[in-house]
Amino acid sequence: MSSFPFCAEYDKRGQAKCKKCKEKCEKGELRIGKIVTNPFSESGGDMKQWHHVNCIFETFKRARATTKKIEDPVDDIEGWENLEEDDQKKIRALIDDLQNEIANKKTTPKKQTPQKKTPSKAGQQQFGKKAAGTPDKPRVSRVPSAVRNDPGMDPMHKDNSFREFRRLCANVAEESSYTGKTNIVATFLKNGANKDGFQGDLRLWVKLLLPGVIKRVYNLQSKQLIKLFSQLFNTNQEEMLEDLEQGDIAETVRNFFEQSAMLPPVKKATLSIQDVDQFLEELTGMTREEEQSYVLKKIAKRCTANDLKMVIRLIKGDLRINAGAKHM
Ligand SMILES: [Zn+2]
Numbered sequence: 001m002s003s004f005p006f007c008a009e010y011d012k013r014g015q016a017k018c019k020k021c022k023e024k025c026e027k028g029e030l031r032i033g034k035i036v037t038n039p040f041s042e043s044g045g046d047m048k049q050w051h052h053v054n055c056i057f058e059t060f061k062r063a064r065a066t067t068k069k070i071e072d073p074v075d076d077i078e079g080w081e082n083l084e085e086d087d088q089k090k091i092r093a094l095i096d097d098l099q100n101e102i103a104n105k106k107t108t109p110k111k112q113t114p115q116k117k118t119p120s121k122a123g124q125q126q127f128g129k130k131a132a133g134t135p136d137k138p139r140v141s142r143v144p145s146a147v148r149n150d151p152g153m154d155p156m157h158k159d160n161s162f163r164e165f166r167r168l169c170a171n172v173a174e175e176s177s178y179t180g181k182t183n184i185v186a187t188f189l190k191n192g193a194n195k196d197g198f199q200g201d202l203r204l205w206v207k208l209l210l211p212g213v214i215k216r217v218y219n220l221q222s223k224q225l226i227k228l229f230s231q232l233f234n235t236n237q238e239e240m241l242e243d244l245e246q247g248d249i250a251e252t253v254r255n256f257f258e259q260s261a262m263l264p265p266v267k268k269a270t271l272s273i274q275d276v277d278q279f280l281e282e283l284t285g286m287t288r289e290e291e292q293s294y295v296l297k298k299i300a301k302r303c304t305a306n307d308l309k310m311v312i313r314l315i316k317g318d319l320r321i322n323a324g325a326k327h328m
Contacts (some may be wrong), residue, residue: 005050005068006056007033007078008091019155020055022278026241030087032070032077034058034156036298038268047270047302049156057094061101062154068264070095071302156274158193159200162271165208166310181321185209204273210319216284218315220292225312228293229253232300233260250312250320263297265305275302280314 016029033048034056051059060069064325070076073091080088158164168188172181189205192198194289226244230237235256257265279299286292300308313319 004076005037006070006076006077007036008083009033009079012052015279016050018055019049019272020051022274023052025050025052029053029244030083030121035078036156036268047266047268049270053091053094057098059099059154059156063156064144065102067156069098070158071099076272084204125280148188154199155274157199158202160274161193162201162273162276162307163269164188164193165205165273165276166269166306169209169310169313169319169321173319176211200271204277207317208273208277208314211314211319215317217282218283218287219287220283220315222316224289224292225249225253227258228289228296229300232263232293232297233257234262236259248315248320250309253312254309256306257300257308258305259305263300265303265308267304269307270303271307275309276314279311283315 008030011027011029011031011146012026013024014029016025017023017032018025018031018033022130030053031050032053033050036047036049056070060067060208063069066182070091073080073088083091117265121255132243154160162207168185175181175184189202192200222244223241226240226249229235230240240252240256243255245254257263276299279295283292283295299311303311310319
């Protein structure tokens with residue numbers, strides 16, 4: 001496990017998408033990774049959630065007080081010493097800016113309107129310094145979080161984790177009565193995973209919970225999935241087809257994924273529902289096998305065995321929770 005909470009590097013390939021804005025990080029562009037650990041798992045490797053530099057600081061501004069942020073770049077960023085001096089300066093300016101924002105939030109009473117807000121003198125000075133070196137961005141985050149109306153978009157929030165999505169589906173599947181199923185979903189979407197109010201992306205939850213209603217076309221029959229995954233896992237296609245006779249493609253893929261040495265599952269669940277949605281979007285409408293294989297590999301690389309099983313369920317448009325639109 002890395003001892004740094006973040007890392008920075010110049011993107012060598014320009015493939016990764018920024019976790020916040022979903023745009024690609026350009027080749028050669030400086031990017032910052034949040035090194036993610038899963039509190040539910042005691043083993044397994046780290047995962048990096050890549051961000052544009054400005055984007056990760058935007059997420060910090062919206063994050064809770066307890067969320068780890070970049071405070072001291074030397075201590076917090078792996079690879080800091082390899083960055084160009086100009087970029088180090090820029091990041092230091094963003095850190096100053098962020099710390100001012102946080103200080104202002106603390107000293108501003110919650111009910112005060114943003115217009116009346118007067119930043120401290122020190123804050124303004126720091127701001128001037130920053131304006132000299134960095135391009136201006138819309139200052140949405142000057143508004144106290146209490147009056148902002150953009151919850152649900154933080155993919156790192158537990159209410160947006162794909163693990164929570166799986167957990168909810170499992171609970172709904174176990175419940176036999178339709179009233180009970182409805183209650184489970186309604187309670188989660190009201191209270192959230194931490195029971196302190198749902199803060200996830202409601203629209204996206206509904207979309208994923210009802211894959212049969214909001215249909216996407218994948219051109220991926222079960223046998224096609226077997227073919228592609230048998231190549232990715234380097235396993236015997238015939239054996240997978242035999243396993244498929246039990247009637248659950250998602251379970252078959254999960255089984256063989258767990259045994260795959262070529263493409264082993266990750267141990268810690270770190271996917272967000274936004275990640276999964278974006279992947280499904282990419283897969284939609286693809287017809288060429290190489291493209292499908294490339295995207296399936298990309299997602300499998302980030303999946304636990306259970307994650308991939310649920311992804312397959314989503315692709316097949318059946319979550320096997322015995323509930324549909326009228327129950328939710
Ligand atoms: Zn971005």
